[in-house]
Amino acid sequence: MNKDLSNPYRELPSVERLISDPQVLVKTKTLPKEVTLEVARKTINSARKIIASGNEPLTYEKIQKRLLSELDRFRKIAWPQEVINGTGVIIHTNLGRSPLSEEAQVSVKSVLQNYNALEIDLQTGTRGDRYNKISELFNLLVGADESLVVNNNASALMLSLSSVAFGKEVIISRSESVEIGGGFRIPDVLNQSGAKLVEVGTTNRTYISDYEEAINENTGAILTVHLSNFKVVGFTSNPTTEEISTLGEKYDLPVIQDLGSGCILDTSKYGLSKEPTPQDSVESGIPITCFSGDKLLGGPQCGIISGTNSFISKIKKHPLTRALRVDKITLAALHSTLLHYINGEVEEKIPIWKMISMPLEKIEKRAYYLAKEIGEIATVTDSFSTIGGGSLPGETIHSKSLRINCESINGGANSLSQHLRNAPTPVIGKIENEHILFDPRTVFVNQDEILLQSISYALKASQKNNESI
Known part of the structure; x- marks a missing residue:
């Protein structure tokens, strides 16, 4: 029977022929047949797209080579791959942000291999709180009454807003209504929390009076966001953290500060501009401060909420806290990272x-x-x-x-x-x-x-x- 040379799609091998190829059988003898079938289908579909795009069709040998390469890729290469x-x-x-210290790696390995006292009080034998040990260290380092850890800083901000300002207005400077990376924008996070955004001031200049004039009976909180991934320079003006904190106290409104990077060292020591720290926020009277664990803190991905007992306790009781909580791996790595700060060995230990x-x-x-x-x-x-x-x-x-x-x-x-x-x-x-x-x-x-x-x-x-x- 003559082959239809006018139709290159007819030259594509069937899935059955491809997976029955002797070389393919050697590669797939330990793989479930469903996996082999799926990879083979995708390989043939890829060859079909090449024809559809007007390019020269792949020969059987090239299709077979692609399948073998794909099977090797799935079987042998660990992911994410070390670079x-x-x-x-x-x-x-793009490369995973902050690498962990050797001590943090050892802690992670230990909790992965063994049972551990994640939520048990070894003194009393009763159920414990997975956040207590971490909270103790953060409180020592930044001076807060209490701290909570969730899976990232966007979650920390959303949880804080939802806990204290659900269904209410949240005031923010127009200059701080920014995109925080990955396409996520502060207004979007705020809307998902159930709060309503109220922007004040202008892109380059906002005064404390702008905040005060926007306060009404529907105001639930004031939000400030540190511009950690870009700079606005020139003809600019913004109120100090102390001024905003004082305004919050005057009207009995919680102030939430999103610091982003989570630095707790003085960066000016290294010839860099001084990055605002959680300690600064606590000292200024900010009741809720959110920051990241995997940026300048040098730990695993997580978001930290530090502040006063009254507000952190309220946030802990919110239903979303359970949905956003971190696991033993994150807590172990974070605990080891914080110990480096406690022991004064940051430059020697944190990569x-x-x-x-x-x-x-x-x-x-x-x-x-x-x-x-x-x-x-x-x-x-x-x-x-x-x-x-x-x-x-x-x-x-x-x-x-x-x-x-x-x-x-x-x-x-x-x-x-x-x-x-x-x-x-x-x-x-x-x-x-x-x-x-x-x-x-x-x-x-x-x-x-x-x-x-x-x-x-x-x-x-x-x-x-x-x-x-």
Whole structure:
């Protein structure tokens, strides 16, 4: 029977033929048949889309190769996959934000492997509160009466608003009605909490009188949001935290402050602008302060609510608290992270603070070592590390970077960057004018040799591509 050469779709293999292929059978003998079928269907659908787009149809061999590659990807590659961060962005949201300290990793491993006293009081044998130990440490560090932990800072803000201002108006400066990342906007979070947004002032100037004039019998709270991921400069004016706190007390209204980054150290010590801290909020009389755990705090993803007993107790009783509560893994990692602050060992133990405080001389020495090992296409250049993660916008730290000249590489910097991402340990660098930069500040010291291996892999892959042309 003659094949219909005018219809390339007829040349596509059936699912049954593909999964019965001897090479495929070797790969799938330990996989459930349903998994194999689904991957095979997706592979054939991908080949069908190539035909539909007007491109040359894939041969059977290429379809088979794609299926085998997909099966390998599902079976062998752990996810999220470890990568080397050479970007110089210390809290890189796309790369998982803050790495945990070794002690936090050990704590997480322990609670994963063993039963633990998460909600039992070992002294009395009665049921305990999973938040008590964390609350004690936060109260010591920031001076609050009580603290609560939920799954992220957006949740912390929504829960706080819903607990104290459901069905009421919440006053916020128009300059602080912002997008907080990932497409989430303060007005949207506020609406989901059941509160009604009331904006006051203008984009660049808001006065305490603007807040006071908006207060009425339907006002439930005043909200202030620290602009942690951008700056408004020039002709600007905003009331101080103390002024807003005093206004809240005057009208018996709770003030909620969203700090975002969750920094509890003095960042000016590191040549950076001073980031507002939860301690500042508590000292100013703010009854509810929300901040993140995985930004400048250097812990796991979570949101912290610190404040007065009366308001935190009310928030704890809200039904959403159960829906947003964190598990033993987060609490274990967070507890270990906070102990570093208690013990005064932040710069020695918490990875992001080790990076922020790393001496320039040490970074330069590592950069020159890497360049020497790579050869003539590598040099060392001045660069600037950034904090990232929606923290300290515009702030930089002088650094030194390894720079690879990609002008002689087929496909240039973009091609080499792709090969770096495909290395056994993927590397993410920064492209600048046909060069790729790697800032040792954000590369762990024990990754230097792995970085060299990945760069070598990428250079060899680029060379092979060049030879095949």
